[in-house]
Amino acid sequence: MNYLGNIRANSSRKTTYKGSYSLYNNQPKRRILVAGGAGFLGxxxxxALLNAGHQVICLDNFSTGLQRNIAHLRRLETFTTIAHDIVQPFDLQIDEIYNLACPASPPHYQSDPVHTTKTCVLGSLNLLELATRTGARILQASTSEVYGDPNVHxxxxxxxxxxxxxxxxxxxDEGKRCAETLFFDFHKKHNVETKxxxxxxxxxxxxRPDDGRVVSNFxxxxLKGEDITIxxxxxxxxxxxFVDDLIDGFIRMMASPSSLTGPVNLGNxxxxxxxxxxxxxxxxxGSRSKIIHxxxxxxxxxxxxxxISLAMQELGWRPKVNLASGLLQTIGYFDHLLAQSTRELEELT
Structure with a gap:
């Protein structure tokens, strides 16, 4: 069955996060820094944090993050954008920090591997020093890539x-592993509340359409009717x-007791x-694409x-969105994006 008719009818709707706002209901509103805030996850x-009533500062160097991802947030007085690379030190007064600042797809992080390592290591160091100065709680978005090609399954x-x-x-892989080391050492040496x-x-x-990861590639x-490359x-x-499930996990982890430092797996x-x-x-x-290898x-x-036993036990978290449902939402987004790009190209010719 071809679902694109329904997808196109709904593809212009903004994604609205419906996660764990209740985790913040009995807490004061916070000033929160999201490093990498213009990216896919950020x-x-x-x-989600704005919908929960917080003041949010999006810090991004826009190397892979996109202005269009946050365009709908700019009208809010509680949202601020700062163009900055976390490899360079900076100072802000904040209550919480989420570190999502690093290219996550192989084509992007391999295009400048030295800067990727600097982002993971020097960037994490700068954010941890900021957390030390301000007393902020800080969460590191690490990766399953720290397991490499695993021998345990x-x-x-x-x-x-x-x-x-x-x-x-x-x-x-090694940049994220080193970042984890820094987080745990700052927790032990400086008593920083790390997650x-x-x-x-x-x-x-x-x-991003040029993300290079398997879901976006396929x-x-x-949608273009091209061969699907495996x-x-x-x-x-x-x-x-699915992204909504992951963001719910982030928020639950940040709101967890300070004794829970992690690492905690978040995935389906x-x-x-x-x-x-x-x-x-x-x-x-409903594509007629052929699979090539x-x-x-x-x-x-x-x-x-x-x-995810630890996440289920300590955070009460588990994914809710199945693959077919999540793919339909993602297909709708890309279908709308590609149609928009085609119209813009036609207007220029």
Missing amino acids: SHLCE PQVESYWGNVNPFGPRSCY VVRIFNTYGPRM IVQA YGDGSQTRSFC PGEFTIGELAEKVIGLT RPLPVDDPRQRRPD
């Missing part, structure tokens, strides 16, 4: 990982978490092969699935 987080937080320290993905979450593959509206190719034989697995434990994902996207878009990239993980 913009959804800014929106599903991945539990106690697993140390299997990471190549000098491969093409190392700037991100660390490890994000597993997340998707949803506001992903959807854009299907790297490898398609048997490798991933677990896909439903496990799918890449081949299964491609077939789902083709079916949901290309060589598997170096160090691409064979399996990825989170054990």
